[in-house]
Amino acid sequence: xxxRSIALIVYFVLLFIPIYWMVITSLKTDNEILKELTFFxxxxxxxxxxxxxxxxxxxxxxxxxxxxxxxxxxxxxxxxIPGAYAFSRWNFRGSHHLxxxxxxxxxxxxxxxxxPFTELYYILHIYDTVWAVALAHxxxxxxxxxxxxxxxxxxxxxxxxxxxxxxxxxxPRFFRKIFLPLIGPGIGVTAFFCFTFSWVELILAQALTVxxxxxxxxxLTVGIGAEGVKWGLLAAAGFLTIIPGAxxxxxxxxxxxxxxxxxxx
Amino acid sequence: xxxxxxxxxLTALVAAALALPGTVFAEDAIDKWIDEFxxxxxxxxxxxxxxxxxxxxxxxxxxxxIKSVAEGITTHKWEADVLAKAFEEITGIKVTHDIIxxxxxxxxxxxxxxxxxxxxxxxxxxxxxxxxxxRMDSALNLTEYMKGEGKGVTSPYLDLEDFLNPEFGQxxxxxxxxxxxxxxxxxxxxxYDWFTDPEFKAEFKEKYGYELGxxxxxxxxxxxxxxxxxxxxxGQTVYGHMDYGKKSPSLGWRxxxxxxxxxxxxxxxxxxxxPVDEWGIRVENKIPRxxxxxxxxxxxxxxxxxxxxxYIEWMKKYAPPYAASMTWSEAGPTPARGNVAxxxxxxxxxxxxxxxxDPESPVTDENGKPLWRVAPTPHGRYWEEGMKVGYQDxxxxxxxxxxxxxxxxxxxxxxxQFCTSKSVCLKKFMVGRTPIRKSxxxxxxxxxxxxxxxxxxxxxxxxxxHMWTDSGPNVxxxxxxxxxxWKNVASAVTGEVTPQQAMDNLAExxxxxxxxxxxxxxxxxxxxxxSREYWLNQPGSPKPERGPEEPKTMPYDEMIKAWKQ
Numbered sequence: 001x002x003x004r005s006i007a008l009i010v011y012f013v014l015l016f017i018p019i020y021w022m023v024i025t026s027l028k029t030d031n032e033i034l035k036e037l038t039f040f041x042x043x044x045x046x047x048x049x050x051x052x053x054x055x056x057x058x059x060x061x062x063x064x065x066x067x068x069x070x071x072x073x074x075x076x077x078x079x080x081i082p083g084a085y086a087f088s089r090w091n092f093r094g095s096h097h098l099x100x101x102x103x104x105x106x107x108x109x110x111x112x113x114x115x116p117f118t119e120l121y122y123i124l125h126i127y128d129t130v131w132a133v134a135l136a137h138x139x140x141x142x143x144x145x146x147x148x149x150x151x152x153x154x155x156x157x158x159x160x161x162x163x164x165x166x167x168x169x170x171x172p173r174f175f176r177k178i179f180l181p182l183i184g185p186g187i188g189v190t191a192f193f194c195f196t197f198s199w200v201e202l203i204l205a206q207a208l209t210v211x212x213x214x215x216x217x218x219x220l221t222v223g224i225g226a227e228g229v230k231w232g233l234l235a236a237a238g239f240l241t242i243i244p245g246a247x248x249x250x251x252x253x254x255x256x257x258x259x260x261x262x263x264x265x
Numbered sequence: 266x267x268x269x270x271x272x273x274x275l276t277a278l279v280a281a282a283l284a285l286p287g288t289v290f291a292e293d294a295i296d297k298w299i300d301e302f303x304x305x306x307x308x309x310x311x312x313x314x315x316x317x318x319x320x321x322x323x324x325x326x327x328x329x330x331i332k333s334v335a336e337g338i339t340t341h342k343w344e345a346d347v348l349a350k351a352f353e354e355i356t357g358i359k360v361t362h363d364i365i366x367x368x369x370x371x372x373x374x375x376x377x378x379x380x381x382x383x384x385x386x387x388x389x390x391x392x393x394x395x396x397x398x399x400r401m402d403s404a405l406n407l408t409e410y411m412k413g414e415g416k417g418v419t420s421p422y423l424d425l426e427d428f429l430n431p432e433f434g435q436x437x438x439x440x441x442x443x444x445x446x447x448x449x450x451x452x453x454x455x456x457y458d459w460f461t462d463p464e465f466k467a468e469f470k471e472k473y474g475y476e477l478g479x480x481x482x483x484x485x486x487x488x489x490x491x492x493x494x495x496x497x498x499x500g501q502t503v504y505g506h507m508d509y510g511k512k513s514p515s516l517g518w519r520x521x522x523x524x525x526x527x528x529x530x531x532x533x534x535x536x537x538x539x540p541v542d543e544w545g546i547r548v549e550n551k552i553p554r555x556x557x558x559x560x561x562x563x564x565x566x567x568x569x570x571x572x573x574x575x576y577i578e579w580m581k582k583y584a585p586p587y588a589a590s591m592t593w594s595e596a597g598p599t600p601a602r603g604n605v606a607x608x609x610x611x612x613x614x615x616x617x618x619x620x621x622x623d624p625e626s627p628v629t630d631e632n633g634k635p636l637w638r639v640a641p642t643p644h645g646r647y648w649e650e651g652m653k654v655g656y657q658d659x660x661x662x663x664x665x666x667x668x669x670x671x672x673x674x675x676x677x678x679x680x681x682q683f684c685t686s687k688s689v690c691l692k693k694f695m696v697g698r699t700p701i702r703k704s705x706x707x708x709x710x711x712x713x714x715x716x717x718x719x720x721x722x723x724x725x726x727x728x729x730x731h732m733w734t735d736s737g738p739n740v741x742x743x744x745x746x747x748x749x750x751w752k753n754v755a756s757a758v759t760g761e762v763t764p765q766q767a768m769d770n771l772a773e774x775x776x777x778x779x780x781x782x783x784x785x786x787x788x789x790x791x792x793x794x795x796s797r798e799y800w801l802n803q804p805g806s807p808k809p810e811r812g813p814e815e816p817k818t819m820p821y822d823e824m825i826k827a828w829k830q
Binding site: 035127207210211 | 369380382594595598599602618620626
């Protein structure tokens with residue numbers, strides 16, 4: 001037991017080192033970061049955080065990112081829940097092929113879609129809006145969501161559906177009252193995966209926004225320029241960037257393993 | 266009738282009431298910003314005249330919104346935070362000056378050219394792209410624009426002659442396609458305090474038989490690197506050289522930013538060698554003809570191989586062990602740690618960083634005055650008088666002509682001129698240390714403070730400054746070709762291939778790409794292959810193998826005197 005505890009502590013310490021390093025770097029002056037290796041800031045400074053909080057660009061970037069991630073998660077779930085139900089419950093011609101084909105979208109590099117999306121969104125007048133990124137991320141998130149949710153849904157016996165219909169439930173009522181609560185954890189974990197992808201994705205987010213909808217991942221790239229790397233600023237922004245993810249992880253932590261196995265545990 | 270009269274009177278009164286504060290406000294704005302734009306190279310009265318011209322010229326465009334973009338350096342951040350506000354208050358044109366990564370700027374400019382969708386109204390894009398712009402026919406010809414369509418929005422105070430290097434943004438015919446907004450050179454950096462130490466001087470003289478000083482050529486640089494490497498100074502082991510070698514795109518810049526021409530690969534000619542320039546690409550009648558020696562290029566010539574060999578050899582022998590795993594951005598500030606004696610290739614943008622200027626920095630004295638100096642880049646053994654000596658680039662205003670037209674074009678041009686106007690230039694230099702005007706570097710204000718900048722101002726005032734230039738118009742497609750450099754150089758750094766093989770592969774890849782390029786103007790057409798001997802025996806570049814050179818140094822203080830004459 002004791003050995004196990006020690007091993008766990010060591011494991012967590014190792015996991016924690018990069019985060020600790022990021023936090024202390026964000027509190028050091030640039031001079032200290034470049035000059036020497038210190039394990040604790042000699043002189044604590046909040047100027048990097050101040051730069052982020054007082055800058056309209058940074059503030060808007062965080063808001064933009066959160067907005068399109070939220071929109072994307074909602075759109076993905078709205079499309080993927082019925083889709084996954086169809087794949088899990090009904091066998092139709094080509095359903096297996098179609099189910100596999102969904103994944104091929106994930107195999108194409110995002111860069112492939114840059115030019116077509118730019119054109120399409122320009123025509124639709126949504127270029128450089130949060131909608132453009134939210135929609136573009138659906139291309140990758142919806143297939144993933146269907147795969148995860150299908151796993152969760154297939155884990156629920158069909159008898160439950162049948163019993164509900166015998167009891168006189170209409171399909172929408174059954175779906176809302178019985179089925180959705182049963183796959184609740186699956187929805188949570190799917191939302192988490194979609195959130196994570198959309199939150200960190202750079203290529204499409206960069207290609208589809210200019211100034212109005214610029215996300216935080218793009219603003220972060222400004223820290224690396226012709227004057228070297230703004231380590232302190234990047235560390236502070238990096239730390240702030242992992243907070244929303246950490247909050248989401250906290251809520252779905254119990255279902256993570258199942259999510260990684262696409263629901264099939 | 267009475268009602269109508271009353272209405273007319275009332276309207277007139279309201280109009281007057283609205284107009285009056287407007288006028289007062291705009292004049293207040295000019296006064297306010299004149300105070301902000303101090304120090305200035307011109308008098309307040311001259312500033313007022315210039316800013317009033319902007320106000321008047323912008324009247325038809327009042328209320329417009331435009332978008333510009335630049336990479337993330339202090340100069341551009343200041344433009345975004347301060348100048349955009351000033352411009353809006355004075356002219357009524359709202360500007361969003363977007364600051365993004367350098368790579369992202371190149372990516373967006375290419376996408377705007379491809380899709381013809383106006384992502385931005387104007388770009389600050391490196392003048393290294395000039396060869397691409399002129400061949401893709403993508404940039405607005407500013408010379409023509411200023412004379413014709415844009416006459417009314419071209420400032421009478423623009424004074425192109427006052428720009429330090431307007432030629433960076435010009436095509437082969439001298440048309441201005443891009444207007445410099447900020448520029449920084451790549452100079453030799455060294456520890457003046459160590460180089461003037463009598464003990465080191467005596468020891469060096471005894472060991473190498475000549476004076477320790479600013480190396481004029483690579484042979485001397487190498488001796489100095491060897492001399493300092495491994496010494497213990499101020500309690501730490503020091504190194505005679507600093508560089509970077511990580512397999513990353515920035516490794517390519519190490520080479521494309523004139524390393525080959527410093528070695529002497531190209532032909533004579535300023536700002537760029539013709540017919541062969543620093544990338545080893547031969548151009549005849551504006552048409553790129555090849556990079557391999559077999560086609561008359563020099564990218565795999567003996568000089569290019571020598572440049573690559575020395576780069577790798579020095580990094581392994583004389584640089585700190587971490588250098589090989591660093592990128593350009595990481596290696597930039599490292600000489601400020603105080604354990605490096607010299608750096609052959611230091612971008613001066615870093616030298617305004619607190620790491621180099623803070624009184625607590627190991628490379629400044631107790632008053633914050635630099636213990637380091639900058640001097641001309643030493644050149645390799647293939648270099649000849651009349652060739653460029655080093656690299657400097659100008660981030661330059663560029664309007665893409667197909668996607669930005671009419672009023673947007675006019676407003677964008679006004680904004681570009683505002684950011685480069687004499688009214689703001691000296692202040693901009695004090696913030697970002699990236700001068701573009703002669704009037705800035707020759708100003709009385711900087712004359713009094715010349716010593717604070719470790720020789721940077723002296724360099725910009727010197728008669729040799731124009732010998733530091735950008736990539737030039739010979740490179741037909743900068744983004745596509747630049748990408749090939751780091752991949753090939755990296756394989757030589759790791760020892761997978763020899764420098765000769767690496768440069769052969771690179772030159773062949775460049776030829777292959779150029780052979781496939783179909784560009785709007787002056788598209789590459791490869792020369793037929795001939796033997797290496799044929800080309801190496803022709804005068805000029807590609808040059809045949811040369812033997813070792815005599816190391817040569819010069820005392821820094823004498824060099825400075827020569828610069829000041």
